[in-house]
Amino acid sequence: MKKQILIESELGQTRLALLEDGELAEYYVERSGQESLPGNIYVGRVANILPGMQAAFVDIGLEKNAFLHAGDIKIDKSDFGADADNIERQLASQSIGRMVRMGQSLLVQVIKDPGGTKGPRISSHVTLPGRLAVLLPTVSYVGISRRIEDEEARARLRAAAEACRPDNMGLIVRTAAAAATEDDLRRDVESLVRLWQSIQTRAQHSAAPALIHRDEGLIHRAVRDMLSEDVENMLVEGEAPFKNARETALMLSPDLAGRIAPYEGKTPLFDAYRVDAMFEKACQRRVWLKSGGFLVVDYTEALTVIDVNTGKYVGSKSLDDTVYKINCEAAREIVHQLRLRDVGGIVIIDFIDMEAEERREGLLALLRQLLRQDRTKTNLVGMTSLGLVEMTRKKLHQPMHTQLRRPCPACGGSGLTDSAETVARRILHELRGRAGHEEAAAWVIKASTNVTEQLQLIGAPAGIRAFVLTEVVWPDERYVVEPAFGSDLPAKARPLPSYA
Structure with missing residues (x-):
């Protein structure tokens, strides 16, 4: 299978497309000021504890407080000595009130973006992804990517990970490490440990709420997580984005840096590969x-x-x-x-x-x-x-x-709107109510073609003089009912028949 990564960055927006045999397989967008939050690390302050939900809300400096479930809370094992593991298991099944307290500062990482009325979800179990491994500073565990299926390779990598694993920390070996040596893995882990130490230092000198570490941007993540031996090339449009991708590759995977190339065509990159057309169709x-x-x-x-x-x-x-x-x-x-x-x-x-x-x-x-x-x-x-x-x-x-995309303003996202007859009958009901309380020689109804046709078929309430004026470009749900006096009638207004 031929794989290509396309990156376009312009006007504060970066887009990425993964093509497999010329077909769009994955598509990502990142906009300036709207960056995704997962991976970001904050010092937060516990703002509310909900024992009935076994959860707490934590102020991390965003518009909405973040949600922290009891299962995502790490305790400080140093407080419990030799009984730490046993205490942790006990606390996991007990009230969240014993795990955190109001006003407490916590180092947390966003694990899920906010959505709808909900704020982001967070965890105090931090994960730091590298090119070959993911560092787990709060757990003592070694895992191997499920995509590495060869048992000999898994055993070799597990042994290498155990040798590289810092004390009281965990590692997950990523798919990209399938052919890596122990030295390769060690260099990646040492880089992640230095990052963790830097995060801890910044956290100690920051008052909650504060952003301590921001996850890398889309281009960096693409090189780190997607550029691999089975990717034929990565085409990048724009000098600055290409330089960013190239420098990231030289730092993380220099053997693959040669697969990153600038796109120099006159047609925009995503147009040349029909990315937008494929995305809309799919x-x-x-x-x-x-x-x-x-x-x-x-x-x-x-x-x-x-x-x-x-x-x-x-x-x-x-x-x-x-x-x-x-x-x-x-x-x-x-x-x-x-x-x-x-x-x-x-x-x-x-x-x-x-x-x-x-x-x-x-x-x-x-x-x-x-x-x-x-x-x-x-x-x-x-x-x-x-x-x-x-x-x-x-x-x-x-x-x-x-x-x-946004929800349709006409249907609110349901995919359904009232029929023309439903709107017409609503108009006539409103007209009857207003005519009983307001003085007017006649009434003018402005509505869409479909609705005015229905009004002509149904007719006006008995005793009410009404006219319709068709607004060709209006959607069916839009209408106006206005009183008219004397000769104050639009020239193109048509009278409605009256029903008994």
Whole structure:
């Protein structure tokens, strides 16, 4: 598979696209002043404790206080000596009031962006990602990336990580370290330890609330987390962004720095590779499959729902074969959509019903295999008795549809507006109420073409003289009801018939 990373930075906005065999696989946007918060480290002050929720709200200097769950709180083991581990387990199941106190200063890291009415979610368990490893300063643990499947490589890397791991700290070995030596890993870890020491020093000299460490920008993260041996090249548009990417690569992975190149075409980079066109097409509510089937993707406050439909595909063999083929094709596109839209949280997939158990198991096995391509952590729970597939995808940021779009002002995001007849009857109800309390020789109703047509069909309330004026460019939900006196009538106003 041919992989390319495209980066465009202009007018305070940086965009990144990952192409796989020329098709858009991942897409990210970062705007000046709207940077994502996960990874940022703050000194915060406990502002409110909620025992009933086993949580606290912490002031970290943002518009909304951050949410801290009891399970995300680290205790100071030095206060408990040899019994520290036992005490920590006991406290984890007890009231949050024993873990934190009002006004207490805490060093915390954002683990989830704010969204809707909620502030960011935070943890006192800090993680510091490097090129080859992630440093866990608050836990003593060694983990190996699930993407490294070779058992010999896992054993070698675990031994190297144990040798490099600082006392009382943990490490997670990243996929990029699959071929790394112990010396490579040690250099990465030492760099992260120095960063942690710097963070601790700044925290000790800062009064809450204060930002102590800001996670790196999109270009740095792309080089750190995405540039790898299987990426053919990284094209960067603009001299400053290219210099940033190049210098970051020379610092983190000098052997891959040669794969970063400036884009020098006259056509804008994202236009040359049709990125915007692919993104718009892929992110519609209805996504067509090559077979003629389609997906419908809907978002709710609690979860994302994906429905699979046969559409135009009728197959050429048995019904079971037709359904299974569409479901398998849909599974591939669903994984693509999750990555492209950066969907997080709970995902429910309504595949087309299959009676045969082996077909169901085959579909789940395919879905598990496809999800291994996703850099973001996923958990495929299984299929319910109703045939719904349940899964979760780690949610760090707000998904693309909320970052780039806003709820429709007409429908409030529901996708539905009142019909023209509903609006017309609302107007007539309002007219009857006003006519009983206001003096007027006549009434003028301004509304859209669809609504005025409905008004003509229904007619005005008995005893009320009314006229309609069509506003061609108005949407159906917009209207105005005005009193008129004497000859004060618009020239193009048409009289409404009266109903008995």
